[in-house]
Amino acid sequence: MNEQLRMTIIYGVLTIFGLTMIVPFIWMISTALMTQAEFNKHESTFIPKESYHEWNNGQEKQKVLFVTDKGDSSIIHLLDKEGKIITEYYPVPKNEVKLVKKTFSLHWDNFVKAFNKVPFALYFYNTLYVSFLSLIGVLITSMLAAYAFARMEFVGRDFFFYLFLSMMMVPEPIYLISSYVLLDKIHWLDTYQALIVPWCVNIFTIFLFRQHFKSLPQELFDAAAIDGCSTFGMLWRIMIPLSKPIIATASIFSLIGSWNSFMWPLVMTNRPELRVLQVGLSYFNQEASTQTTLLMAASTFSIVPILILFFFAQKQIIASYAKAGLKD
Amino acid sequence: MKPKWKVSPYLYILPAFVLLFAFRLIPIIMSFVISFFDWSIKGTGKFIGLMNYANMLKDEVFWQSITNTFWLVIIVVPASILFSLLFAVLLNQIKALKGLFRTVYFMPFVTSLVAVSIVWKIMFNEQTGLMNTMLGYIGVEPQKWLSEARGIFDIFFSGMGITLPKWLHGPSQALFAIIIMTVWKGLGYNTIIYLAGLQNISKVYYEAAEIDGASKLKQFFRITLPLVSPTTFYVLIMTTIVSFQAFAQIYLMTDKGGPLNTTKLIVYYIYEKGFDTLEMGYASAVALALFVLILGLTILQKRLEKHVNY
Numbered sequence: 001m002n003e004q005l006r007m008t009i010i011y012g013v014l015t016i017f018g019l020t021m022i023v024p025f026i027w028m029i030s031t032a033l034m035t036q037a038e039f040n041k042h043e044s045t046f047i048p049k050e051s052y053h054e055w056n057n058g059q060e061k062q063k064v065l066f067v068t069d070k071g072d073s074s075i076i077h078l079l080d081k082e083g084k085i086i087t088e089y090y091p092v093p094k095n096e097v098k099l100v101k102k103t104f105s106l107h108w109d110n111f112v113k114a115f116n117k118v119p120f121a122l123y124f125y126n127t128l129y130v131s132f133l134s135l136i137g138v139l140i141t142s143m144l145a146a147y148a149f150a151r152m153e154f155v156g157r158d159f160f161f162y163l164f165l166s167m168m169m170v171p172e173p174i175y176l177i178s179s180y181v182l183l184d185k186i187h188w189l190d191t192y193q194a195l196i197v198p199w200c201v202n203i204f205t206i207f208l209f210r211q212h213f214k215s216l217p218q219e220l221f222d223a224a225a226i227d228g229c230s231t232f233g234m235l236w237r238i239m240i241p242l243s244k245p246i247i248a249t250a251s252i253f254s255l256i257g258s259w260n261s262f263m264w265p266l267v268m269t270n271r272p273e274l275r276v277l278q279v280g281l282s283y284f285n286q287e288a289s290t291q292t293t294l295l296m297a298a299s300t301f302s303i304v305p306i307l308i309l310f311f312f313a314q315k316q317i318i319a320s321y322a323k324a325g326l327k328d
Numbered sequence: 329m330k331p332k333w334k335v336s337p338y339l340y341i342l343p344a345f346v347l348l349f350a351f352r353l354i355p356i357i358m359s360f361v362i363s364f365f366d367w368s369i370k371g372t373g374k375f376i377g378l379m380n381y382a383n384m385l386k387d388e389v390f391w392q393s394i395t396n397t398f399w400l401v402i403i404v405v406p407a408s409i410l411f412s413l414l415f416a417v418l419l420n421q422i423k424a425l426k427g428l429f430r431t432v433y434f435m436p437f438v439t440s441l442v443a444v445s446i447v448w449k450i451m452f453n454e455q456t457g458l459m460n461t462m463l464g465y466i467g468v469e470p471q472k473w474l475s476e477a478r479g480i481f482d483i484f485f486s487g488m489g490i491t492l493p494k495w496l497h498g499p500s501q502a503l504f505a506i507i508i509m510t511v512w513k514g515l516g517y518n519t520i521i522y523l524a525g526l527q528n529i530s531k532v533y534y535e536a537a538e539i540d541g542a543s544k545l546k547q548f549f550r551i552t553l554p555l556v557s558p559t560t561f562y563v564l565i566m567t568t569i570v571s572f573q574a575f576a577q578i579y580l581m582t583d584k585g586g587p588l589n590t591t592k593l594i595v596y597y598i599y600e601k602g603f604d605t606l607e608m609g610y611a612s613a614v615a616l617a618l619f620v621l622i623l624g625l626t627i628l629q630k631r632l633e634k635h636v637n638y
Contacts (some may be wrong), residue, residue, distance in 0.1 A: 002386070007422070010418050010421055010422060011422065011425075011495060013418060014415070014418050014419065014422070017411075017415060017433075018429055018432045018433065020512075021432055021433055021435065021436060021512065021515070021516070022432050023437065023458070024440055024444065024447050024448065024451060024458075024512070025435065025439075025447075026434075027447070027451065027458050028447045031450070039456060040456065042455070042456055042461075045458070045461055046333040051605070113546050114535060122484075129614075133514060134568065139479055140343065141343040141344040141347060142344065142345065142602060144340045144341070144342075144343055145341045145343070145344035145345070147340055148337040148340035148341045148575060149341070152334075152336070152340070153337075153338040154338065156339035157337070160341060160345065163353075167348055167352045167353060167356070169623075169626075170352070170356055170619065171572075171573050171619075172573070173573055173595040173598055173599075173615060173618065174356065174359060174576065174615050174616070174618065174619045175352065175355035175358075175613070175615075176598070176599070176602070176614060177359065177598065177602040177608050177611050177612050178354075178355040178356070178358035178359040178362055178364065179355040180602070180603075180608075181358060181367070182351075182358060184531050185511075196459055197347070197351070198347070198350075198351035200347055201344050201347040201348055201351075203348070208342060216416055229497065230589065231336055257400075259440065260439075260440040260441060260442075262440070262441060262442050262575075262576050263575055263576070263599070267599075267602075267603060277440075278440055278442040278443075280581055281440075281442050281443060281446070282442055282579065285442075285446050285449075285580055292450055292456070294445075295446055295450065296372050296447065296450065298446075299444075299446045299447055300443075301445040302442070302443050303440055303443045303444075306438055306439060306440070307435070307439065310431075310434075310438050311431075314427075314434070315427070317438070318430060318431075318433075318444065318520055321517060321520055321521075322520045322521060322523065322524035323524070325545065326578065
């Protein structure tokens with residue numbers, strides 16, 4: 001086959017699939033920018049446009065809801081700024097009402113409305129707080145344990161190693177119920193520590209660090225030992241400075257993991273003040289189920305921080321996932 | 329260096345060990361224990377032996393949730409492998425815009441399941457959703473999607489005037505909607521893994537095949553597919569395990585696993601039994617059944633890998 005034709009087909013197929021992959025995001029954003037009436041009337045698919053009736057009484061123009069024409073007058077509902085009906089069946093002269101069609105109108109205020117409708121600021125704060133503290137915890141516990149597994153000899157090392165490994169094989173839903181019972185017994189339900197402490201350890205991250213620590217040359221450690229460096233000093237002064245890419249990888253996994261985690265915080269907390277972003281969003285989904293445009297706006301701003309992180313570090317993130325996958 | 333008793337190695341693994349012991353090992357063991365009790369949210373209840381398990385085997389909803397989960401896994405896993413391998417093979421042949429395509433494919437994977445579930449729920453809306461709008465463009469009548477309990481094979485064949493026996497009806501269209509969304513969500517990750525696997529295959533093989541005059545298609549089946557098979561097994565096992573755990577989609581996109589329980593997946597059922605009807609002992613028994621299933625399938629796949637691998 002002709003090389004140029006082959007490439008055209010490949011790019012064509014990749015573009016079609018690529019569009020399929022991002023269409024939900026594009027539609028999410030365009031719906032978030034529509035008015036609810038526009039969405040319900042099913043006027044626009046991707047490009048927010050709007051049509052509404054406007055009453056121009058000589059002094060000011062305002063959006064109204066058109067009911068019907070009756071002789072020389074039009075019957076309308078008057079609306080407030082929020083779009084709620086304030087006066088029903090209001091007759092006005094017919095020539096003062098006209099249909100306005102906008103081909104392109106973006107309602108950015110949906111984002112503000114959604115953000116203020118439920119305390120999303122608090123949810124963001126909770127998520128950041130939980131993600132950040134778990135990240136610190138994961139890095140500390142993983143590096144310490146990985147150091148021992150990678151560069152120390154001790155009785156039971158393999159036993160502990162395989163114990164950790166086998167615990168990684170057990171998926172979260174298996175111990176969800178019993179964790180709830182356990183946290184209940186120690187009075188941790190509905191607390192921040194329930195969201196943080198159990199996730200301050202990540203077995204996979206331990207393996208990631210262990211792999212890396214094992215690959216460091218022995219000479220470094222011999223030289224440091226001669227200079228009188230302590231065991232902990234070696235970790236602090238030699239291994240950590242040499243592990244920046246792994247720390248970045250582990251941090252990315254941990255942050256994306258805790259930002260997106262849902263089932264655990266849903267089950268372990270009940271108080272609205274403790275809702276993390278994903279739980280808050282899921283309650284918003286129940287409360288505002290008919291307000292499609294606001295739901296889309298909330299979905300959009302809830303994924304934006306992760307998308308920003310992703311776009312800035314996409315090479316690193318994709319490479320991390322690929323590498324971690326192949327190591328298994 | 330000979331192994332000897334020193335205190336310090338244990339101190340280093342202590343923080344990780346304490347956390348894993350308290351928040352993994354103990355809960356895993358507790359799962360077993362709780363499953364033998366008539367455990368509710370109020371307290372321990374009484375020891376009832378294997379009653380929870382016996383009830384489980386008689387529970388129609390349990391079996392339905394197992395069937396639903398199997399449908400999901402059986403469709404999601406091959407579909408995901410097929411598409412991600414295709415994407416990766418195509419991506420591997422281009423230079424310009426490769427990064428852009430990779431980013432686009434990977435995006436659904438990093439975004440939260442909660443947010444995209446909300447988006448897909450709205451996409452599948454019967455009146456206003458994008459799916460029916462798109463179908464309308466190609467002349468297909470609007471589908472009920474998430475509120476359709478009829479099986480997809482039943483819908484398809486009855487449209488052609490063929491009536492299928494009940495066991496051939498397949499997953500409900502509602503579950504099929506969940507399946508589409510689940511494939512979409514995980515595709516990017518598998519593509520990246522495949523891409524990395526493909527880059528590990530030495531160019532020498534292809535050059536030799538080129539000299540022998542083998543077609544691109546033949547090269548794919550004789551070189552690429554066998555040499556990428558370790559990646560395929562990794563993707564197979566990971567996708568299976570992850571698909572078995574699908575939860576957020578059901579929680580957010582469906583009305584408690586409806587219509588008619590056709591989207592009730594096993595993890596959702598565990599959640600419902602544990603936290604809605606508060607039968608925690610029973611929920612633990614179901615959780616252990618799930619664990620046995622996942623473990624069994626993983627072992628089976630590992631066995632298979634030994635036979636097939638190059």
